[in-house]
Amino acid sequence: MGGLGKTTIARKLYNNNSLREKFDCYAWVSVSKDYNIQDLLQKTIKSFKRPTTKEEFEFLEKMKELDDLETHLQRNWRRIVKCRVHDLLRDLAIRKSKELNFLHIYDGTDHSLLTQNSRRLASHCGFQRFVSLDHSDMHLRTLLFFNFENESDEFEIAHLQPLCMKLRLLRVLELEELSFRGSRETGEIRLLDEIGKLIHLRYLGLRGTEIDQISSYIRNLHALQTLELGSYYHAVPVQLPDEIRYAKQLRRLLGNFKWPFPVDNLTKLKTLSWVVVGDQMEFDPTVLINLRELWVKFEGRDRRITLDSIGGLRNLQFLLLSVDLEDSDSFPALQPLSQSQNLIQMTLWFKGAWKLPAEVHQFPPNLKYLSIDADLTEDPFPVLEKLPNLTVLKLRTYGGANKLACSAGGFPQLEILVVIGSFDGELEVEEGGMSMLKGLRMRKFHLSNISGRLTSIPKSIFLLSFAKQHNLLHANNSSLAVRGAIQPLIVGFMTFIPRLSLQFNQAPFLLKLMKLMFRVGSVLVPNVVC
Structure with a gap:
């Protein structure tokens, strides 16, 4: 805007609080005759940034001091599947979501939330009560149901019909753990054909609903990116309809699905879990x-x-x-x-x-994390120790492989080793083997040639088996006590213990080291009490 008068008017409008409330973001950018596009974009983005208030800054500083605010827990090695949020952070998130009109939480009392202005809604009032409400004026994009443990009764699958008919702008629908009643004739639970009305749907969560048949009208869900359906290992597999091929935007297909089903058009699929195959998977x-x-x-x-x-x-x-x-x-x-x-x-x-493959070249060449649960007939170490990039190995054996032997130079990159047997076994490691090992857990196995083994392990590592055999450690289901004035050693095996309570008798200097380790370690330890 050129001219002093126009600029003054624009500045007054920009600084008008009542006008600002009508916009999600706002910026003040001045443009001259000679301008650079790159600089203009940077100034625009910078202007969108709002200053942090004193209250928010103090709150964030307090968050830094809380040990509980760390993401955890890990499963399948470094694949984060769950994080726990502190209650203060949750309260902050809820407050901010209300201020930004991002998310509303409906507990059955404040009916003003059920308006055409609501876009994202989390319902805690119960499924039966929510479906009985009038949804004709609602323009929801996201609908989440929680707190089903208070609802013991099963619901008719037909109760989904009004939601599908009236909330046609939905992009996210989460019905996890909602218990539906099966058909009186067959006992089967079939997803309604009306699901095809939700043509904008991108996420459909049906985990734990026991729905075992998917409607062919899923072909209408061209925008669907995630379908999550009862992904339990022992659940009865669901046969997907041929019409699943029309969901060309699918990224994640999670559940227990019976093969075969068409995947020719699912070119954007990133995750497929589980696929139950009774013959060949071609x-x-x-x-x-x-x-x-x-x-x-x-x-x-x-x-x-x-x-x-x-x-x-x-x-x-x-x-x-x-x-x-x-x-x-x-x-x-x-x-x-x-x-x-x-x-x-x-x-x-x-x-x-x-029987494990006899040659290492039969394995994927860049394998880093390997877990084997089988009745092994022979010692797998002579083959596995040659994998050049193997970092984590978890081995559970039930059979004849009661002696595991690692040769010198074996497992050059191995950092974590878990060995679990069904009967007593022996682990032997030659000098120079497993030189990078940082954590070891063994059950029904014991180390042989302990003194020689320790010379090949960095001194910053403490082996659980060594501690037990030398009476330095007492461990049970809930606590772990360190006995004696031992060296300040990093306990790599703590990675695998879900909850620890550390008690120091003669080594109080370890306390700060332990807390520091839990904060900066490559593998986070949950629920640690010091």
Whole structure:
């Protein structure tokens, strides 16, 4: 705006609080005749930033001092699946969401929230009560249901019909753990055809609802990116309709799904979990070019299974392979996975006796995290120790592999080792083996040649087995006590203990070290009480 008068008017409007309240953001940018686009964009973005109030600054400083405000817990190694929020931070988030008109929480009392201005709503009043309300004036984009533990009764699936018919602008619908009643004739619970009315839906959460049939009208959900449906390992698998091929925007398909179902058009799919296969799993791997994570369970017929299609997934990073067959000769060979250059994390569950591949080149070449749960017939270490990038190894064995031997120079990058057996076993490590080890957990196994083993481990590492054998440590389900004046050592095995209560008898100087370690360690430890 040119001219002094126009600029003055604009400044008055810009500083008018009643006018500002009508906008989510605002900025003041001056532009001259000679301008640079890059500088103009930077000034515009900088002007959007609002100054932090004194109250907010003091609150954030207080947050830094709280040990509880750290993300945790981890599962499957460094894959964060859950974080816990402090109650003060939750209150701050709720207050800010109200100020910004971002999210409303409806507990059944304040009906003013159920207006056409509400866009995102979390309902705590119960599903039965909410569906009985008038939704004709609501223009919701997000609807979340919580607190179902107070509702013990099952609901008719037909109760979803008014929501689907009236809330057609929904983009997010979360019905997790909502208990529906099955059909009187068949006992099956089928998702209503009216779900096809929600053409803007991007997220549909049905975990724990026990819905076992998906309507063919899912073909109308062209914008759907995430479908989450009862992803329990032992749940009865759901057969997806052929119309799932029309959900071309799908990124995450989470549940327990019976193979086969069409994936030819799901080119944007990134996560697929679980797929239950009764025969072969064959598909064109060049179609699923974006698939990063795959969970597969082979069960049923005893016939030779191949992993050729899975091995062709060039961008696959995580694979969980579960095989439940009576005949171990039907177990799939891992050779096709040797072509998966990006596969860095793999979990193998084999029911019955299983023989590890004899050559290291049959494994993915860049594997970093490996978990094996099987009845191993032979010592797997001679092969696994040659994996050049293996960082974490979890081994649970039930069979004849009662002695594990690591040679000199074996496992050059291994940092964490978990060994669990069903009977007493022996772990032997030669000088120079596992030189990078930082954490060790063993059950039903013991170390042999302890003194020689410790010389190859950095002094900043404390092994659980060594501590127990030398009576330096007493551990039970709820507490861990360090006995004696030992050196200030970092306890890597604490990574695997869910809750610790540390008691120091003669080594109080360790307290600060422990707290510092929990804060800066590469693996966060939850629920630590010092």
